Amino acid sequence: MARGKADSAFFDTGGKKISRQVVLPFRKSLEISIKSIRVRFFRSMITVIGLILAVAFLGFVLAGAEVASGLLHSGDPELRSVLIKSGYDLPAEPPQDGDGRVLPESVGTGAKERWIVILSLLVCTVGIVNAQLMAVTERFREIGTMKCLGALDSFVLRLFLLEAGMQGLAGAIIGAVFGAVAALLAGLFRFGAAALVWLPTGGVALAVGVAVVVGFVLSLVGVVYPAVVAARMRPVEAMRVQE
């Protein structure tokens, strides 16, 4: 009595492949994610603020190093001593090789500073995972309903990645710009106008770019696990009556 789906008029898809029969166009998924963010704007803001702060810190440290290296490469011994006084680990005189040529040197970010930045980024990622897991729990009925309406796992995954991606990009840009501006202001305050005169603009732009990319990537990394949890949810969950 049982038969294969090929013989069933019920399962007739008009000759098209069934995997192409359930779709969610990219424009539509973008629309849905933007709507979700807008509706939960306050919640999204709180998630994003954590990212903004961490990325701002990263941007501050990177751009601060650029300010310092601009001053160092000015070759002005006075600026050099100011740098040494403000805590940069430099010899009093520029190092020279045997023929009296000045060797290239650099002021990077200190090891301690690097660790604090890495830690803050880690904490921020954990925060994102936490916030997104809560978002999944909060929305499990919505996800289950979508699945009952025919959504594939990939639709749910895509919606969550899009949302996190947009939040991440916005947060990372705001944070990076904020951090870089703060670093410039701090440079201005510590070293005076010289900080801006010798500023390697390309380097600062690169620092901002690096901070944006790091923030964006972290927010995507943070959402992967929660999004997979959401995508794997069985539609029957939507039927459960919540008490």
Next chain:
Amino acid sequence: MDTGHNIVRVSEVTRTFRLGAQMVQALKGVDLSIQSGEYLSIMGPSGSGKSTLFNMIGGLDKPSSGKVYIDEVDIAQLDAYELAWLRNRKIGYIFQTFNLIQVMTALENVTLPMIFAGMSNDESVEKGLELLGLVGLRERHAHKPNELSGGQQQRVAIARSLANTPAIILADEPTGNLDLTTGEEIIALLKHLSSERGVTVISATHDHKMLAVSDRVVWIRDGRIDKIESRDQLNISVGTISSKDA
């Protein structure tokens, strides 16, 4: 699809859940055939396995043993795409808790399954408005679910379940969260859809108002089918129930 062929067939289905260390058997071997175009109610007290059976029929849950056939195709054989396709095109779900997507307007809720089915935006909006008109909510299409009453939300959900002209409508306690009059309206609407459009309506309920419109009623008790009554047998038992209540 002519009436008379089995659109859903459940064969020796059992379902066991793990509750802590204990195994609980919610369904203990159920056989049931549902004809195309039928209005079938699954009745039973809570905990009887009614919802579990219902979820099996809808392809939302898998049996521990036994088979569920939709149009004589074993749904255990279907892959994720085929299941999604089935849910999208062939089955319309109505829930006790309405389950509208809160961030979307009534119209967007109704058009979502059509978007999944690959329909163009204009087409889906047009059909969505038509379906909202059918349930009497065309003017309220721009409202979000939280701006609608329970009855209105359930009507939007019914419009949504019809989005891709499904062959089967599965309604899980559709009147469970509604007052008496609104519940009656919803039942009348479902009955109308079943008789006008030839849609198979399968509804899990313990609302006795459902009995009067059902072609057949399946009574579930303790994980088994207690009895199946067709409408003519039913009138008598409805009488006894109401006289018992009185």
